[in-house]
Amino acid sequence: MDREVRRVEDSYVETMHIVRPNHLNSAGRLFGGILMEWIDEVAGLVAKRHAKSNITTASVDNLRFLKGAYQGDTLVIIGKITYVGTTSMEVRVDTYCENLIGERRPINRAYFTMVALDQNDKPMPVPGILLETEVEKAEWENGKKRRANRMMRKEAGF
Secondary structure, three states, X not given: OOOOEEEHHHHOEEEEEEOOHHHEOOOOEEOHHHHHHHHHHHHHHHHXXXXXXXXXXXXXXXXXXXXXXXXXXXEEEEEEXXXXXXXXXXXXXXXXXXXXXOOEXXXXXXXXXXXXXXXXXXXXXXXXXXXXXXXXXXXXXXXXXXXXXXXXXXXXXX
């Protein structure tokens, strides 16, 4: 039986948040842990849409805080599938601050490894992805490299 494939855009997720006083750290910026919760949720939604099953977060790579966010800022968080293995999926999540006229500046990027789970919470196979654009193909190739790096780190005990 051939492996089912799904398009990248079929599991695309975009959410928005307003940074409120309860989201701030003692320096007056968005607390990193709050942002990590929001981006993990987006990664989970992307993976759940793609696998059409429950999922769990296996790892987070390249969590890069590029700029801060402040009270009143509007954040846009975008997630998409970049690579799939047998039971795991790599999800890229980008976070932007959006100003009043819709311009966005990047503040964070992360890559999540999510694993699909069956009804017994055991890893289960996931669909492949149909790569339709040159950007999607480049992300796939880079995802293969990131996966190889994750495997080397795992073998080294990191």
